[in-house]
Amino acid sequence: MSAIPTTTVSTMPWAVDLADVAKTYKGRIHALRGVSMKVAMGEIFGLLGPNGAGKSTLVKILMTVISPSRARGSVLGHPVGHKPTLARVGYLPEHHRFPDYLTGGQVLEFYAGLCGVGRADRKKRRGELLELVGMTRWGDTRVKSYSKGMRQRIGIAQALMNDPDLVVLDEPTDGVDPVGRRDIRNILLEVKRRGKAVFLNSHLLSELEMVCDRVAILVQGVVASQGTIGELTEGRERYEIELGVDRAPIDVLRELSPELAAAGALASGEKIEHTPTMLRVATGDATRVQGLVDLFRGRGVVIRALRPVRPSLEDLFMQAVTDPTTGHVLDPGAAEDRKNGGGVGGQGGATARGGVA
């Protein structure tokens, strides 16, 4: 871990502070529709969303690869699009392609050179970062012979070559084996420990859940929800009860307490849901479910399992991409103006499919 730069960052409040970022393609495809988000120094921020939600567009706007239709905010204290600031940003794009005539080590030196890193620093950091990503043996081999995972490792090293204060990674674990994923997670945690910010864009929700301090879920160009996982799941905890009977638990409840089953809620108001195998009580408070437990136990019904459940990131994600009125998952793709002059397809309505990544 010694290859991670040890310089301390300034005490600026936000690494990324975006407000009302919008991008419209061809005047009708709304890839981003007023995105606002903040990433603090010293945190790992995860951006997730379905295909075409505008995640890559947002990242590319941050990295000046795409110009926004409108944007306010800053990156490392400078306006979005300020080129010199990029010297302090490390970036690994999705589906990156390094020149295949270069070796892994040359890739690191070349892109560090473009960042303005001096020759001596490049040489020093090249060896350290190759070691960090486990590519020392392959540093002098041309990247065209690398596997996908090896390219990702070199890509991560490339993003760290300029001692960045902000690291922006677009699908960094794509194609990487489990060992590699663990290594990358450890690298990210070490970057965070150094007080730098990591902006992570990934489809792998479990990966994000393991490392991210805060996440934002982007759906059809707008931020559907944003915050720490604790904040996002607050009020959404539940208790699951499995019974040791060969009937549906709800049938047992109807038999023991028809009023409770009919109300679909505890006397204190917590909602009771059911599946063919379990009952779910919408509360994180253990005392609330004791009455229900007493009811079953008092009638000799075996309780096979009683567990508190916190929603996973996947649950939050699925909730964000599900139309609450229809219960169906929203179409992938960006929101697009309808030809008949109707408004922009929104999060809650039917949308045409756009092709924006």
Add this chain to the structure above:
Amino acid sequence: MTQTIALLVDAYRELNAKKLFWITLVLSGFIVAAFACVGLDAQGLKILWWSFPIPMFNTGTISLDLFYKFVFVNFGAALWLAWAAMILAVVSTASIIPDFVSGGAVELSLSKPIGRLRLFLTKYVTGLLFVMLQVGVFSLASFMVIGLRGGAWEPRLFLAIPIVVGVFSYLYCISALVGLLTRSTVAALLLTLLFWIFLFILNSADAATLAIKTDMAGRLTAQEKRLVRQQAEVERREHWAADLLNEKARAEANEKGEPEPAPAAWTPEQLDAADPTLPNVRGERGRLEKQIEESTDNIKQLKRWNDGFVIAKTIFPKTTETTGLLERVLVSDSDLEKLAKAFGGEERRGRRDPDRPDSDLEMERAMRDRSVGWIVGTSLGFEALVLLATCWIFCRRDF
């Protein structure tokens, strides 16, 4: 500066990885070796240690250094560098911009703290490195050959580097534009070659009309000279016939004892009667006058065509003329005449006509009359416009 150096080093690595770069360099080596094997002695052409006697082409007619410069300009530069090596260069560099702007690669470059304009222009210039290095090596080797074998150390030989790189850049700007728009190496290569073929056709049309016009002008000059002589012949014969008629009139007056008559103004019929060859001589003059009239009309018509092609060429890059600048620099006008004599010009081709100027020489002079400003200025102007459009697209495009 670190960023520019990084881009230059990367360009070198990219070239180094291209097989065609080394193939072209090896071929250049062979050509320079062949160049060094050819020489000139008092008898004629000399290849290695074999001598091939050529009466008009030896060290007696042209100097050794002029011979080498001529070979360098007409074979080394005009054929190898400006054609064969140029094709290899266009093929080799066609992928540079498409690869640079391909998905997954361009994001990495654009996300660095370097302005788009600077990034693109530096990448563009590094694309010219291929030709710069090739011509540099070739010129240096040729410089050594001419110095060691011809005894003349000619530094102006290195003008081949900017000239050939300039010609290549006329084509490369098209390759860059198409490569940026399509991100396709094949499209960039094909459209660049098509553009080059178009330039070749335009240039050939200009050269052909200019050659015919020059030839016609030479013929007109000869016809005018013949007309002057024919006119003199007609006048001489008319004088002779008039003298004869006057003499005859005086003799008749003497016989009749009349006073001698004053010289009369004789009618053409009377003169023709006195000299029966006069109608033929006059007829020949008439034919010449008609020929001159026809030639003048033809030249006017050819001039119109040629002017049209020249105007069209003004808009586009002038590859052949730009390459020809090297000959202007290395081979002076007087050297040109020496070479024309050495090669025998039209006389060698059995078109001996003392009244007529050497069309090849005249054509060469006509080409040399075209100003460097017109040739290079308008060509670079075209390149600048294409490059401006390319940079504008690159700077504004979302990748």
